[in-house]
Amino acid sequence: MEHRGEIVEKAIRQSGYPITKLAKKIGKTARWMYYQFENNNMSIDYILQIGECIHYDFSNDIKELKKYNLSNRTVLVNNAQSTYLKKEEAVDYWKNKYLELLEQHNKLLKSKISAKQKVKI
Numbered sequence: 001m002e003h004r005g006e007i008v009e010k011a012i013r014q015s016g017y018p019i020t021k022l023a024k025k026i027g028k029t030a031r032w033m034y035y036q037f038e039n040n041n042m043s044i045d046y047i048l049q050i051g052e053c054i055h056y057d058f059s060n061d062i063k064e065l066k067k068y069n070l071s072n073r074t075v076l077v078n079n080a081q082s083t084y085l086k087k088e089e090a091v092d093y094w095k096n097k098y099l100e101l102l103e104q105h106n107k108l109l110k111s112k113i114s115a116k117q118k119v120k121i
Contacts, residue, residue: 004042007061008050015054025053 012019020030026049036042044064051058059065 002062003040004047004062005037005039007058008042008047009037011056011058011061012050012054015056017054022050022053026050 012022019033023030023033026046036046047058047062047065050056
């Protein structure tokens, strides 16, 4: 079986596209990219995304990609991009949730402090 990570790494290095820039473009870190280079079973979605970025067709190197026609590739890449957008939205959701909880916590602390001060009076 072909080693997908090694195939992708070779294509990226031959393209001359900087790994950190590529990682940022697909919403990952350079560390993640290097980890994927070691991954024998790298996700087809990410392979297609990387192929789009570096303008490389991996279907000649990875047998499993041959069964996808061009329209399926576009759908897979778009799905991977929409997943990334959902992660972006999730970050905002959790950040806002954290801020709301922090505000509630502060209100609770203030009410407890004022209650203690009333008891002392």
